[in-house]
Amino acid sequence: MAFLDDAVLDSGLSALTGISSPVLHICSAEPTSRSEALSLSLGNKTGITIGSPGDRTGGGRKVTISAITDGEVTATDEATSWAIIDDSKLWAANDLSAPQNVTDGNTFTLPAFDIGIPDPA
Structure with a gap:
């Protein structure tokens, strides 16, 4: 059976905790780049907290993204994914636990969620 010490997994997750200006975007589809995250964005929240x-x-290790109660909606559509970016790259993206219809000018909320690395199999 393979083994990795928690410190190895934590090192990978520390890249996320070290982002200086993380921004979470809700998107109409899952992006694969920073520019795509911006073009698919339906809203955003700056200053998110990554635990x-x-x-x-x-098994494995995780970081928790704190709940969002006051995200800014900037377009009307169905949000199906989230993306975390900074000034230079897409750091992480995935599907929302449940899609939500959003309307330009409103706010969005998201419950806290985890980004994790499983133990090796």
């Missing part, structure tokens, strides 16, 4: 690495349910 320290910790144990992941089922």
Whole structure:
């Protein structure tokens, strides 16, 4: 069986905790680049909080993105994905736990969620 110490997994997740100006975007599809995240964006929240690495349910390590209660909606459509970017790159993206219809000018909310790395199989 393969083994990686938690410190190895934490090093990978520390890249996320070290982002100086993270911005979370809700998107109409899952982006694969920063420019695509911006073009698919339906809204955003600056200054998101990314927690320290910790144990992941089922093994491995994770960071938690804090809940968002006041994200700014900038377009009307169905948000299906989220993306975390900074000034230079797309750091992470995935599907929302549940798609949500959003309307330009409103706010959006998201519950806290985890980004994790599983233990090796």
